[in-house]
Amino acid sequence: MNYHILKKDGLDGFIKKLAGQMKVCAPVAKGHGAFAFEEVSSAAEISLKYIPTILPPKKYFMPPREKMLEFDLNGDKPKDAANLEPEKLALFGVHTCDLAGIQCLNMVFSERPRDYNYLLRKENIFIIGLECNEYCDGNASCALVGNHYPNGGYDLFFTDLGDRFIVHVNTQKGEELAESQGLPKASPADLSALEKARDAKKHVFQNEIGVGPKLLPEIFARGMESKVWQELGKRCVSCGNCTNVCPTCYCFDMSDTINLDMKTGCRTRTWDSCQFETFASVAGGENFREERAHRQRHRYYRKFKYPLDKFYRSFCTGCGRCTRTCMAKISLKDTLKTLAAEYK
Amino acid sequence: MTEIKNSNWRLRKGQIVAARQMTDLEKWFEIKLEDGDLDHEPGQFVQVEIYGVGEAPISVCSSPTKRGTFELTVRAAGRLTKYMHGLGKGDWLGIRGPFGKPFPVKLMTGNDLLFVAGGLGIAPLRSLINYVMDNRREFGKVDILLGCRTPKDMLFGDEIEQWQKRLDVNFSCTVDRTAPDWKGNVGLITSLIPGVTINPEKTFGVVVGPPIMYKFVIAELLKKDMPERQIILSLERHMKCGMGKCGHCQIDHPKNYYCCKDGPTFTYEEVKEAKRF
Amino acid sequence: MKTTDKTEHTPAGAAGARTKPKVAFFDFASCEGCQLQITNLGETLLDVLGAVDVVEFREAISEKYDGVYDVAIVEGSIGDSHAEERLKKIRERSKVLIAYGACACTGGVNGMKNGFQLDEIRQYVYGKDYKLFDSTPTRPVHEVVKVDYFVNGCPIYPPELIEVLKHALRGLPYTVPDNPVCAECKLNENVCMYERGVACLGPWTKAGCNSWCVNNGNICYGCRGEVKNPARNAAADVISKYNLKPELIAKKFEMYNKCKEGAK
Numbered sequence: 001m002n003y004h005i006l007k008k009d010g011l012d013g014f015i016k017k018l019a020g021q022m023k024v025c026a027p028v029a030k031g032h033g034a035f036a037f038e039e040v041s042s043a044a045e046i047s048l049k050y051i052p053t054i055l056p057p058k059k060y061f062m063p064p065r066e067k068m069l070e071f072d073l074n075g076d077k078p079k080d081a082a083n084l085e086p087e088k089l090a091l092f093g094v095h096t097c098d099l100a101g102i103q104c105l106n107m108v109f110s111e112r113p114r115d116y117n118y119l120l121r122k123e124n125i126f127i128i129g130l131e132c133n134e135y136c137d138g139n140a141s142c143a144l145v146g147n148h149y150p151n152g153g154y155d156l157f158f159t160d161l162g163d164r165f166i167v168h169v170n171t172q173k174g175e176e177l178a179e180s181q182g183l184p185k186a187s188p189a190d191l192s193a194l195e196k197a198r199d200a201k202k203h204v205f206q207n208e209i210g211v212g213p214k215l216l217p218e219i220f221a222r223g224m225e226s227k228v229w230q231e232l233g234k235r236c237v238s239c240g241n242c243t244n245v246c247p248t249c250y251c252f253d254m255s256d257t258i259n260l261d262m263k264t265g266c267r268t269r270t271w272d273s274c275q276f277e278t279f280a281s282v283a284g285g286e287n288f289r290e291e292r293a294h295r296q297r298h299r300y301y302r303k304f305k306y307p308l309d310k311f312y313r314s315f316c317t318g319c320g321r322c323t324r325t326c327m328a329k330i331s332l333k334d335t336l337k338t339l340a341a342e343y344k
Numbered sequence: 345m346t347e348i349k350n351s352n353w354r355l356r357k358g359q360i361v362a363a364r365q366m367t368d369l370e371k372w373f374e375i376k377l378e379d380g381d382l383d384h385e386p387g388q389f390v391q392v393e394i395y396g397v398g399e400a401p402i403s404v405c406s407s408p409t410k411r412g413t414f415e416l417t418v419r420a421a422g423r424l425t426k427y428m429h430g431l432g433k434g435d436w437l438g439i440r441g442p443f444g445k446p447f448p449v450k451l452m453t454g455n456d457l458l459f460v461a462g463g464l465g466i467a468p469l470r471s472l473i474n475y476v477m478d479n480r481r482e483f484g485k486v487d488i489l490l491g492c493r494t495p496k497d498m499l500f501g502d503e504i505e506q507w508q509k510r511l512d513v514n515f516s517c518t519v520d521r522t523a524p525d526w527k528g529n530v531g532l533i534t535s536l537i538p539g540v541t542i543n544p545e546k547t548f549g550v551v552v553g554p555p556i557m558y559k560f561v562i563a564e565l566l567k568k569d570m571p572e573r574q575i576i577l578s579l580e581r582h583m584k585c586g587m588g589k590c591g592h593c594q595i596d597h598p599k600n601y602y603c604c605k606d607g608p609t610f611t612y613e614e615v616k617e618a619k620r621f
Numbered sequence: 622m623k624t625t626d627k628t629e630h631t632p633a634g635a636a637g638a639r640t641k642p643k644v645a646f647f648d649f650a651s652c653e654g655c656q657l658q659i660t661n662l663g664e665t666l667l668d669v670l671g672a673v674d675v676v677e678f679r680e681a682i683s684e685k686y687d688g689v690y691d692v693a694i695v696e697g698s699i700g701d702s703h704a705e706e707r708l709k710k711i712r713e714r715s716k717v718l719i720a721y722g723a724c725a726c727t728g729g730v731n732g733m734k735n736g737f738q739l740d741e742i743r744q745y746v747y748g749k750d751y752k753l754f755d756s757t758p759t760r761p762v763h764e765v766v767k768v769d770y771f772v773n774g775c776p777i778y779p780p781e782l783i784e785v786l787k788h789a790l791r792g793l794p795y796t797v798p799d800n801p802v803c804a805e806c807k808l809n810e811n812v813c814m815y816e817r818g819v820a821c822l823g824p825w826t827k828a829g830c831n832s833w834c835v836n837n838g839n840i841c842y843g844c845r846g847e848v849k850n851p852a853r854n855a856a857a858d859v860i861s862k863y864n865l866k867p868e869l870i871a872k873k874f875e876m877y878n879k880c881k882e883g884a885k
Contacts (some may be wrong), residue, residue: 033811073395084345241803252585253592257396260672286580329861
């Protein structure tokens with residue numbers, strides 16, 4: 001594979017040309033230090049320096065509310081169909097933590113029985129990554145899980161080299177786009193500049209909790225009864241912010257809506273949260289995760305324990321969103337540090 | 345617009361061909377799918393959709409040896425099931441499934457069987473009991489223990505009478521609270537277990553009932569030296585998607601089981617570390 | 622609480638397939654803003670009118686109807702004995718009763734009356750002849766008659782009323798969401814009000830409004846009422862994280878949640 005160069009003053013032309021081909025979504029400043037992926041048509045609208053967006057790019061792969069089935073009760077027996085109009089879309093400026101998040105969801109939804117809604121959307125999304133040369137803020141823990149460097153998951157990947165971006169091409173589709181945009185090949189000098197930038201990151205990004213990631217499964221295996229869960233439980237609001245903003249939370253609920261004709265309607269999938277009180281309750285009244293402490297514990301285990309056994313990777317991408325959004329100041333890094341300290 | 349023909353959310357169309365109120369809370373339905381047999385195995389469940397109302401997971405209570413139709417016993421517990429009690433012959437349902445890991449019928453072949461059913465637990469267990477009856481010579485001694493709250497809560501009374509008459513099955517039953525015309529046992533289901541003679545190495549215990557029952561029944565079976573992996577349970581969780589994705593049915597256990605995919609049937613060995621059954 | 626009606630799960634629309642269900646709107650102590658939301662439904666209103674027969678609606682039609690209502694939709698709280706009698710009569714004539722709007726569901730703003738001694742507030746409002754004016758502590762509708770469905774909010778969120786109406790017509794129970802407003806607010810990707818430096822009642826208030834206010838740049842005032850199991854301890858964390866005064870949040874709650882505390 002190879003590298004191209006895009007001069008920074010050429011970015012606007014790049015985005016405009018791309019926007020002529022498909023919808024382009026990129027991080028946009030929303031004020032008060034918040035950002036969101038939104039449709040753009042020029043480089044001026046994009047925030048190249050941004051902390052992780054309120055919602056991760058998962059919203060394009062698995063929309064918060066999605067129609068999964070339409071039904072029609074006119075006639076002798078019901079009819080239904082699963083229809084989808086997948087939108088051709090380019091995501092620009094996706095950080096490495098969010099690329100990792102998308103990779104996690106890809107694994108989940110391509111596992112059988114497959115989720116064709118997700119897969120069809122994914123096939124229509126072109127992904128352009130953007131490297132972080134420094135931390136977004138102190139809430140991130142990407143170095144802990146090794147997501148501060150790119151590990152695939154994109155078509156093109158941009159790294160800022162001052163006056164220009166060096167663009168790594170990861171897919172044939174990416175190469176075709178780079179060529180159609182007329183991006184020149186990177187020179188040996190560009191490549192050594194990239195190497196230097198990556199080297200510099202080694203000093204900037206350091207394991208945020210001071211415990212090797214290899215120890216995490218063992219820490220969690222022993223941490224089931226830790227006091228930390230009760231402490232979290234006392235503080236948790238059960239608002240579901242942490243799971244809604246998580247790039248790898250994918251739990252959902254299904255519900256039916258009927259139209260006023262009482263004959264046609266649809267089934268909708270909506271993001272759900274294991275933090276909600278009734279999430280694990282059954283019709284008979286039993287609630288298998290009644291306490292906030294247990295629900296918080298469950299969330300952490302779904303990031304640091306279960307997926308490691310099943311998919312061989314952490315489902316915490318280190319983006320720091322859950323900490324940033326928590327109404328009650330529950331910090332992922334602090335929780336991990338407490339668990340690690342108890343382990344020792 | 346792309347039609348996702350192989351979407352796992354599409355529904356098979358099933359028509360209710362017979363329905364009968366069994367108790368105040370439970371109603372029995374016989375359903376015929378327009379596209380053929382359900383092709384399930386004992387212990388599996390289906391997602392039942394009432395269009396415009398919603399979906400609920402219901403275990404299949406008929407044996408796959410019965411072809412053409414399948415049966416459900418539905419307790420009016422939630423929004424969908426209450427609504428479903430208003431349906432009857434001729435009404436259409438949407439069906440997804442069958443889902444879930446069935447009872448390990450193959451492993452049970454050549455062994456003695458001890459069935460322990462509490463309350464509505466008889467519904468999923470009936471799919472296995474009837475399967476065993478239809479393949480009776482494949483198995484050794486068969487004991488069925490049934491517990492219900494009161495005599496009038498007993499489901500499948502007619503069928504149970506048949507089981508009682510059979511020479512190749514030992515059937516015992518107990519009620520928590522007696523009634524004037526009840527001549528049988530009174531007491532918890534655990535009180536029936538000591539009276540059963542088993543050859544532990546060659547017996548599978550299959551236990552299905554409300555969550556509270558498991559702990560006590562399992563303790564009795566362990567007392568009889570039944571190996572942990574020969575104690576089979578069927579656990580209850582809210583299985584919303586049936587595909588191991590939506591997260592609702594996940595069990596608090598180091599192995600991260602999804603009840604809908606890794607269960608609902610488990611060996612005790614598999615789930616003994618679970619926080620709750 | 623007396624009720625003569627036991628039609629909880631009987632579909633209101635089942636009575637006659639050929640005749641459309643009769644729906645009537647009533648108002649008690651309220652600003653009638655919820656009725657206004659109905660008249661503002663626009664195109665959806667035509668669909669509603671295609672499905673039901675509106676027989677009483679003071680804000681839009683002048684006819685009166687004397688039969689049985691398939692669905693009575695009641696706005697406003699109950700603050701005097703005349704209202705109580707009238708409401709009981711409506712209940713007797715209705716197969717299904719929907720309480721809609723904060724006043725009807727939780728007492729709403731009218732609940733603030735209960736923060737005073739009754740005579741004190743009567744005197745304040747009616748002057749020295751206050752004893753001539755009938756007045757009782759504010760009660761939400763379900764404290765007077767049986768309510769089958771609740772549509773919270775000040776005003777109601779119109780799509781939710783339509784949803785509830787469809788449930789009522791089919792005899793299906795409707796569960797008011799019991800998650801905090803944040804749950805929906807996040808899906809709408811709003812910048813958190815606390816990040817803007819403003820205290821918002823979203824973390825303790827029942828969702829179901831699709832975070833309507835925050836979507837439009839306003840805070841959540843708690844009009845849908847507190848969730849069943851609010852996080853009491855968390856308030857301290859929230860307040861300290863955002864450097865706010867504790868009284869601020871407590872005071873904001875008084876606007877819509879006063880009735881819950883009971884009358885003085």
